Amino acid sequence: xxxxxIVLRHAQAEPLIDGSDHERPLTAQGREQxxxxxxxxxxxxxxxxxxxxxxxxxxxxxxxLVADAFPNSPAVEQxxxxxxxxxxxxxxxxxxxxxxxxNLLVVxxxxxxxxxxxxxxxxxxxxxxxxxxxxxxxxxxEWLYAAPGTGAARLLT
Numbered sequence: 001x002x003x004x005x006i007v008l009r010h011a012q013a014e015p016l017i018d019g020s021d022h023e024r025p026l027t028a029q030g031r032e033q034x035x036x037x038x039x040x041x042x043x044x045x046x047x048x049x050x051x052x053x054x055x056x057x058x059x060x061x062x063x064x065l066v067a068d069a070f071p072n073s074p075a076v077e078q079x080x081x082x083x084x085x086x087x088x089x090x091x092x093x094x095x096x097x098x099x100x101x102x103n104l105l106v107v108x109x110x111x112x113x114x115x116x117x118x119x120x121x122x123x124x125x126x127x128x129x130x131x132x133x134x135x136x137x138x139x140x141x142e143w144l145y146a147a148p149g150t151g152a153a154r155l156l157t
Contacts, residue, residue: 005094005137005146006048006105007153008037008066009113012131013058022083026061033132034062038069040134040156041105048074048105052093054082056109062132063107074105082108087115097143104143120153133157 012030026034041047047070053063055078067073079093090112097104106113114129120137129135139151 003101003139003141003143003146003151004046004103005139005151006041006046006103007113007117007135007137008062008105008107009110009129009131009133010054010056010059010062010107011037011065022055023057025057026065030058030131031061031065034065035068037062037132037134037157038066041066042069044156046103046136046156047072048103049101050074050097050103051076051105051107052079052082052097053077053107054109055080056083059083059107059109063105066105066107082106085112087112087119090116091146094146095144099142099144101143117153117155119148120151122148126155130157 011033012027013024014027051063051074053059053076117135118126134156135153137151137153139146141150
């Protein structure tokens with residue numbers, strides 16, 4: 001059976017004024033974006049079995065609001081490494097996913113989320129990947145072997 005890697009860039013966050021970038025919350029618009037992303041996934045029958053989420057506040061809030069659209073809440077695994085990960089590091093995290101998981105949602109940050117999607121779209125350049133941008137990668141391999149060339153991405157938003 002095909003594995004689905006659902007890639008989600010966190011929704012719009014408050015600008016950094018003082019304090020930590022890691023602790024920036026979502027804006028009101030960002031909360032709406034996250035709810036809309038969850039509704040979009042649910043309407044397409046894309047229900048994640050598991051979520052890998054950056055520990056940044058804006059990513060955690062995005063994941064929570066997206067999950068509200070699902071009939072069953074997926075297990076959420078917070079990964080600090082997603083905060084500053086590059087594409088190989090994200091794929092390393094994906095490779096550790098339990099083989100029983102069919103649909104994996106990764107909630108992270110740009111530019112990495114855009115680069116991850118683009119890596120699975122070699123013939124279709126990715127112009128942009130906005131806040132709350134969604135894509136799904138239909139993988140032809142188990143999580144352990146997920147890499148560019150093992151599946152094809154399509155943008156959902």
